[in-house]
Amino acid sequence: MIVREVSAADYRNRFPQAGHVFNSIQFASLNASKVGKVLYLLIEDEGRTRFGLILGDRGDLLASPFSAPYGGLEYSRDERVEKVSEAVEAVADFGREKGLPVRLTLPPRFHSPEMNMKITAALLNRPGALSHADYNYHYELNRVTDFEKWLSPSARRNFHTSLKSDFRFEPLGNTPDDISRAYEIIRINHESLGHALRMSRQAVIDTAEVLKADFFIMTLDGIDVAAAQIYHVAPGIVQLINWGDLPAYRSLRPMNFMAWKVMEHYHAAGEKIYDLGPASEDGVPATGLCDFKEGLGCRLTMKFTFKI
Structure with a gap:
């Protein structure tokens, strides 16, 4: 998979309705002044956009969310475990290319439970990736x-x-x-x-x-x-x-x-x-x-x- 940075308008065209409000263009735009730059990313595979991700450049890391309780990957349909794992690897590669770690706080499990667990598992399977787990x-x-x-x-x-x-x-x-x-x-x-x-x-x-x-x-x-x-x-x-x-x-x-x-x-x-x-x-x-x-x-x- 590849990660492609696009404009806010192009991102909105691909994901017009966010899975939760903290992943929306409107919310990111409202809080854009809190980071150096907002990055709108499409994660693509074989000519198809499978995931989206909005990151805030804090200078020392790229964060989703950058001013909200949680953020995480955006998607328009359930994806197979293989594709979720490839997307996580692509995001990690993107961070390495930028010379910055990527911090992701996922929604609690009751948001899209099956996909949430697939994304969580893909991240947990990366040694040392877990920063912490909050009681929600x-x-x-x-x-x-x-x-x-x-x-x-x-x-x-x-x-x-x-x-x-x-x-x-x-x-x-x-x-x-x-x-x-x-x-x-x-x-x-x-x-x-x-x-x-x-x-x-x-x-x-x-x-x-x-x-x-x-x-x-x-x-x-x-x-x-x-x-x-x-x-x-x-x-x-x-x-x-x-x-x-x-x-x-x-x-x-x-x-x-x-x-x-x-x-x-x-x-x-x-x-x-x-x-x-x-x-x-x-x-x-x-x-x-x-x-x-x-x-x-x-x-x-x-x-x-x-x-x-």
């Missing part, structure tokens, strides 16, 4: 019709505590004012925990203009106490990007209530998977966050990062 949690939304059944004992107690307060759950619009309202709660939450937000307020507003984003607020006695930012990332799949509560209200367990209402909302909308994202950093688990997500009834899959 998702919720199968058909389970929310019997929400309490899947809760751990401690999560059930916290959920019952949340029901004692008159929380109000409200979907917001995508106006700058609505986004800022949710962002402010999340910002305060993250600062209270010593975590910096990776997206600025303006970046959140700009991103909501190029992909489908939802924002939610929870109030108590007219006061905003919790918020969530969620993206539609693939057909049937929504992903939690950021959420949080105000420290002063944490003992009332608003996040347990928020989790339930978000799951109900998306189940009613016909979505299938709610991806709550990772509970680790570079493979190191945040055990409290793991416990929280497992307590809600989430399932664990691994999100692999490779360097080839």
